[in-house]
Amino acid sequence: MAVGAGGGREVADRLRFEPYQQLVDIFTRGDLVFLMRHGPTDWSKLDEVDVAPTDCANQRIMSPEGRRNMRDMGSLLASNGIVPARVVASEWCRNQQTVQSLLQGMGDVDPGIAAAMPVETTPDLNLLLSLRGSPDVTPLRDRISAWAGDPDRSGPLLVVSHYTNIEELTQFRVFEGEILVIDPARDNLVLGYLRLRSAAPDVGHFADALASPLLERERAFDMVERYYAGLNARDDDLFEGTLGEEWFVHGESPSRPTRDVESYLDEIATYMEGIPDIRFAIDSLHFADDVVTVIGTLTGTHTGEVFGYPATGRAVEFSAIAVHRIEDGSIVESWQMPDRLTLVEQIR
Secondary structure, X not given: OOOOOOOOXXXXXXXXXEOHHHHHHHHHOXXXXXXXXXXXXXXXXXXXXXXXXXXXXXXXXXXHHHHHHHHHHHHHXXXXXXXXXXXXXXXXXXXXXXXXXXXXXXXXXXXXXXHHOOEEEOHHHOOOOOOOOOOOOHHHHHHHHHOOOOOOOOOOEEEEEOHXXXXXXXXXXXXXXXXXXXXXXXXXXXXXXXXXXXXXXXXXXXXXXXXXXXXXXXXXXXXXXXXXXXXXXXXXXXXXOOEXXXXXXXXXXXXXXXXXXXXXXXXXXXXXXXXXXXXXXXEEEEEEOOEEEEEEEEEEEOXXXXXXXXXXXXXXXXXEEEEEEEEOOEEEEEEEEEOHHHHHHHHO
């Protein structure tokens, strides 16, 4: 899922959500809770012993890049119509900075969002067992469980807390700036996560995971998502850093593989000329060994000739499966398998 931010401000980052099957929930339900860890911080400076939550000079705070990231995230959330009904945050400086940056980004899209947002600060969400911190996660659990939506404002409840609190409550390990989407009506079930594409493990809580195969899985998924962003935009530049130098693709030209992006885009012009608004939406991603399998849906409007069939003006929708082989951090080989028969049945 990705969209450019509004308000004349460009955002290079993207939002990621998994699993895709639950994506509709975050757009349509106001009874969910977004449980968020504060944004990226500067790990070169750690919290001093017994530092007060509001003593910003003696604790780890957000890095300049982290502030930019959270502003971008706010813009992307607002651009996608994902705006909380209200925000509640820990007293710690990095959490307060996160809220400020998110609201700044949302304000870039619509100044009224930030101006009208109810924000509460509470020690109930402070770092567990720290100075003035909550002794356990009971207040956090109770707050989430009690949320059934705001009768006066649409959107979920956004709770900005800390890694330790979130892991203790959910048993999930979260990146800085990552959101867990929680359903209070289903015993605080975690439906999925929402985070920036650029989100990454931090040295404080993920030292063991920095070399983990799970991180390779995330990088592989990221490359594949960027691949389809470039395809939907018909933009060669968006493929940069995603494809290996010897990349080739099977599927569109049965007699030979295509070995460069420009030629590949030329070969699929049959679809683009006849269905100029065609877009590929990822329905699910599956990772095994060095291969990512993508199941998706192509949609658009048949306004030009396709496979010899003249324009009908009909909306079309057909599925596709693609397989991408990953090697040395890049996509090196791809197989594209669109359901052409279903497309033809809709346009003939």
